Amino acid sequence: MQSAPNFAPRSAAAALEDAYAGEPCEVVSEDGTIHALPIRRWQDDADAADHELFVRPCRGDVLDVGCGPGRLTYAVAAAGARTTGIDLxxxxVRQARARGANALLHNVFDHLPGRWDSVLLADGNIGIGGDPGRVLRRCSALVRDGGRVLAEVASHGGVERHLLRLRAGGELSEAYAWATVGVGAIGTLATSAGLYVESVASVAGRTVAMLAREA
Structure with a gap:
């Protein structure tokens, strides 16, 4: 008897690989809302808002979590900081290295030697895995005393958790967890991670909270 075909959806990671390789990709939410994954923006050079919100505040040793194709990793390093990007x-990672960035294939929750002066959570990466509290606690453990976590957040609201899918090549991926964190929730999340909100900056419709660790 012939076995039934396997109709299991592809992984979100596989769909993302295709998107970075040039396949058009959309994010599909639980309620059916669809928007394009901004791969091209991530592959471009850092823009003026990136420089104001992330590049200029960085110094010393910098870790870029979820660095993607390395636009920030490269720009921060070019400005003089010792910068490492990590991505799954x-x-x-190949594209980040091709542009001259120091990038590693690595999970932020796995062991990372050393500690950093700044940890970047750009492009909403505070929402990785749908658990921003866990992400911030991990990043807090990665920064030195007196160091900072720079987290890009929504300009308003609290924490919203989502199950999302990627559509690449006309094929829908399995669901993955993500979270959106509004600026109204960042103070509580920071406190639970042993951080405090030092400042909040908004440029060109983007908002970044600078979270400091007590020296």
Whole structure:
């Protein structure tokens, strides 16, 4: 008897690899809302808002979490900081290295030697895994005393958790967890991670909270 075909959806990671390689990709939410994944923006050079919100505040040793194709990793390093980017996408890491960034294929929750002066959570990466509290606690453990976590957040609201899918090549991926964190919730999350909100900056419709660790 012939076995039934396997109709299991592809992984979100596989869909993301295709997106970085040039396949058009959309994010599909639980309620059916669809928007394009901004791969092209991530592959471009850092823009003026990136420089104001992330590049200029950085100094010393910098870790870029979820660095993607390395636009910030490269720009921060070019400004004089010792910068390392980490990402789970092989294609993103390849592209980051091709532009001259120091990028590693690595999970932020796995062991990372050393500690950093600044940890970057750009492009909403505070929402990785749908658990921003866990992400911030991990980043807090990675910064030195007196160091900072720079977290890009929504300009308003609290914490919203989502199950999302990626559509690449006309194929829908399995669901993955993500969270959106509004500026109204960042203070409580920071406190639970042993951090405090030092400042909040908004440029060109983007908002970044600078979270400091007590010296």
């Amino acid at each position: 996408s092989r294609e993103a």
